[in-house]
Structure formats: C-alpha cells, structure tokens
Amino acid sequence: MSAPSADRAPEAAGRIEVVLRKAGRTKMRYAADLLADDGRRITVRAPWASPGVRDFGFVRFAPGDVLTEHFWRDRWYAVKEVRAGDGTLKGWYCDIARPAVLTGTELLSEDLDLDLWRSADGATVLRLDEDEFEQSGLARTDPEAARAALTALDTLEALAAGPAFRELLS
Template identity: 60%
Template sequence: MLTPGSEVEVTLVKQQRPGLSYPAVALRDDGNHAVVRAPWAGPPERDAGYVRFERGDVWTEHFWRDRWFSVKEIHAGDGRLKGWYCDVARPARVDPDRVTVHDLDLDLWLSGDRQTLLRLDEDEFLASGLPERDPETAARARAALDELETLARTGLGALLAA
C-alpha cells in the first residue's frame, strides 16, 4: 500500500509507443483505490483540441486494483477544474513506491463544466491489434470505456470519494 505523503513513481506502459514515468505524492490508499497527486508531466504546453494541458496543472490520479481504468482530475495552476481524463487500463499494480498501469489505448474526456464528453483514441485501440490478438482483454477494455461513460454522465464524485 501507499503511505500518504510518500513519493511514488507512476509508470504508464503503452502498447504501441513509449510509456511515461513521472513522480507523484501519495494521498491515500485503502488497499484497492490508490490516489496520488502530480504536476503535469508532459511538454510545457499540449493542446489536445478539447483542452490545453500546461505547466502548472495539477493532476489528482485515481487508480484501482480491481477496475479496468484510472481517472485523473485535472486542475489548472489557479485551481480551476479543467476536467477528468480517464484511461482504460488493466487494473493498477501498486507497490509501496510505485504505481504501474498498462494502458489499453481507449480514453474518455469529461470537461470541468460537464458539457463535453468525448470517447478518445478508438482508432489507436484498433491499430494496436489488441481486438484480434486478445479478444477477451479487448472486450474488458470496451466494457470499461462504457462504464466510464456511464459514470461520467451520472457523476464521478461518489467513485472518486470512495
């Protein structure tokens, strides 16, 4: 389990491209749901079209050991809620100093005003070959994306607070 206040490394393992590792601070861990906080770990600015990620953004990241997704709540440096970026991924592996997730290329974006809900990267998911190579995992990934969309429409608050 993660110890609140401890430094951890988050590693996102990607299927078709290099992954990403970055430092974070553990906020809580109940044995299933681990939460960390990290600054934006990408380039100084990245315009994704639906949101701009930039230096100073703060990501509160939620990982589960039994769910096929993670949820990142993103705030601008001034505290304004930008939205939630949700990754479909295998259940997280959480060690005392590391969180590792295997990304499955499907994502969901919900804007902070809850007016924009987008399913993302379905083309990357198909291009990964996962649906042909591992139909069972692909089916779980699609089910997780559907679950995320339902949660986004009904409110993520209860899930993130638990």
C-alpha cells in the same frame, strides 16, 4: 507493524513513482505524492509531467497544471482530475487501462489506447482514440483484455454522464 505487501502501499503518505506503459513500452515515468491507498484505489497528485503544452482541442494541458490521479487495482481505468496552476478545474481525463499494480513505491498502469474526457461542468463527455485501440490489435492478441477495455469505456462513459461520476472519486 508488518511491512506492506507488494500490492498495498504504505499508509497514504510519501512519494511514489508512476510508470505508464503502452504497447509493452514505458511511455512515461514521474514522481507523485501518494494521497491515499485503501487497498483498492490508489490516489496520487503530480504536476503535468510532459514538457510544454499539449492541446487536445477540447482542453490544453500545460506546465503548472496539477493532476490528481485515481488508479484502481480492480477496475480497467484510471481517472485523472486536471486543474490549472491557479486551481481552476479543467475536467477529467480518463485512461482505459489494465488494473494498476503497486509494488513498493512503483505504481504501474498499462494504457490500452482508449480514453474518455469529461469537462469540468460535466456537459461534455467524449470517447477518444477508438481508432488507435482498433489499430492496436488487442482484440486479436488478447480478446479478453479488449472486451474488458470496451466494457470499462462504456461503464465510465455512463458514469461520466451523471452525478455518479463524482461519487466514484469520493
């Protein structure tokens, strides 16, 4: 058996380190269990990695929460299923990000400021942080990436509004 290539994880087992970058800096780094890697989508599971509670107004992330995170090598977003410690589904937090890169056991995701929230019942879909995206200057410094990010947000919003969203994650 040959060694895995730099852009393909070992078979879906083991631990990896997720590295979230934003504006050229590492925002967060955490260990996660690798659940699946089909060569296109990488799925990991990890506990809420930030200390304390983060209240967004529409959802609260807290210690004990567990996130099942889906990253794509060919899509400009990542989808994170958020569950409370007791298993109750809170919803999905989606980051608009450059396609993920997996090198060995390190998964890199570069956040592009835009986000989307879908509630557990699917009744609420919110576009988030469009002001941060505008202020980031990405449209000026990398117009192609800015267009890809906005297209990804529109695509993800359309998926989140209907039954195709769950199919995206299966």
